[in-house]
Amino acid sequence: MPLHQYHFNASISSSSSTFLAPPSAFASSSRTQNFSLPLRNSEICRCVATPQEAKTPTGASLLPVSPSFFSSSAIMYLRIAYKTSVSRNANIGKLQAGYLFPEVARRRNAHKEKYPDAQVISLGIGDTTEPIPDVITSSMSKHIFQKCQALSTLEGYSGYGAEQGEKSLRAAIRSTFYADLGINDDDIFVSDGAKCDISRLQVVFGSDVTMAVQDPSYPAYVDSSVIMGQTGQFQKDVEKYANIEYMNCTPVNGFFPDLSKSARTDIIFFCSPNNPTGAAATREQLTRLVQFAKDNGSIIVYDSAYAMYMSDDNPRSIFEIPGAREVAIETSSFSKYAGFTGVRLGWTVVPKELLFSDGFPVARDFNRVVCTCFNGASNIAQAGGLACLSPEGLKAMREVIGFYKENTEIIVDTFNSLGFKVYGGRNAPYVWVHFPGRSSWEVFAEILEKTHVVTTPGSGFGPGGEGFVRVSAFGHRANVLEACKRFRQLYK
Secondary structure: OOOEEEEEEEEOOOHHHHHHHHHHHHHOOOEEEEEEEEEEEEOEEEOOOOOOOEOHHHHEEEEOOOOHHHHHHHHHHHHHOOOOOOOOHHHHHHHOOOOOHHHHHHHHHHHOOOOOOOOOEOOOOOOOOOOHHHHHHHHHHHHHHHHHHHHHHOOOOOOOOOOOOHHHHHHHHHHHOOOOOOHHHEEEEOOOOOOHHHHEEEEEOOOOOOOOEEEOHHHHHHHHHHHHHEEEOEOOOOOEEEOEEEOOOOOOOOOOHHHHOOOOOOEEEEEOOOOOOOOOOOHHHHHHHHHHHHOOEEEEEEEEHHHHHOOOOOOOOOOHHHOOOHHHHEEEEHHHHHHHOOOOOEEEOOOOOOEEEOOEEHHHHHHHHHHHHOOOOOHHHHHHHHHHEEEEEEEEHHHHHHHHHHHHHHHHHHHHOOOOOOEEOOOOOOEEEEOOOOOOOHHHHHHHHOEEOEEEEEEOOOOHHHHHEEEEEOOOOOHHHHHHHHHHHHHH
């Protein structure tokens, strides 16, 4: 087939902030650019920037094209000659704009293109930066070498592992994090990360459950609920999805919700230490949360991904609270402990005591979903997990965590010295800075434009985050110091 040129005529917004606006926002205040892209096996077509229309005047379908495809902030529609009869998942259509962290990364990349000579420092997305400790990588390397040698022999070859994880790693997780808490090895499911397990749990719960989240909170809880069909439409006037209970967590209530004002839901997502606020729930608060779940017959999904950052004498696990095994699931990860954000290794604990309303064990359904949707974590990653939980590995992880906590102290001291109200930092690698009366995205853009430092807008974590910016402590020390120097210059 001959190679054809596709010609695109599209309106491009002059303001990057309108990327998150609805398509109709591009109907005005724009300029026109033409694009020519080579495509094969197709006929010539024209893309017009009429996002407010789903059809062309002739009735031909218009397919929305991702802005990243064109390396611009335009929303474009490509005329297509054929479409299937399969309807789009209406629940995914409810999602607003892009997922928060890819959108932050997109704006960071656009800024780099605008200022190619600037030293852009990223304190936004919570990705670790320090090398994985050598004691852990050495163990992984040794395992890889031995495994590869064995795999090349008939006697040593092995295929799929257990979907629930290697027995030795499950035992090590239990003895390290859940000793004397009534958790058994087979209550633990090893995975490729806590975020992945959140989605698998949503599959277990299905579309008919009701959901509560802290506000603000990690966006994956809400977005996975939307995708599963547990919510109504997005309500722009309040910046919330219908049918989700947003439990307001503010400085006024110590970032712990007033449970007396919270409606009953089937599932309660709760993260402590919290992302993004850095707040850690006390033993008394978690005792109230467990009792609230029992009184309402609810299930708590407790995200403990930052438990090792805890400095206060607060529970590291929900299972430290009496009765929690009857109402709670806990998910966690090696990502922020050992720098495993790319290695991908986590776990979820589903106690046998946790039952559905008909008496069926939740763990059995979770096991079925895991066995259906997952083939188990990489045995190489699991070898890294075992190395992490050795005495030497635990010591190395604590040292890395201590380094990041020193970064938080530097950031907290900087914003305090500038007169800002600052939260977090003590029990989590995040600093939650208040900019009262201002838009979070506006502050994000101001900091990026004037200091070349990437942060995260608080409103991306829910309406309760409006007016705040999250600053991550995951950064090289020199970059953190330089970023703080720029913050002082901007807000002195």
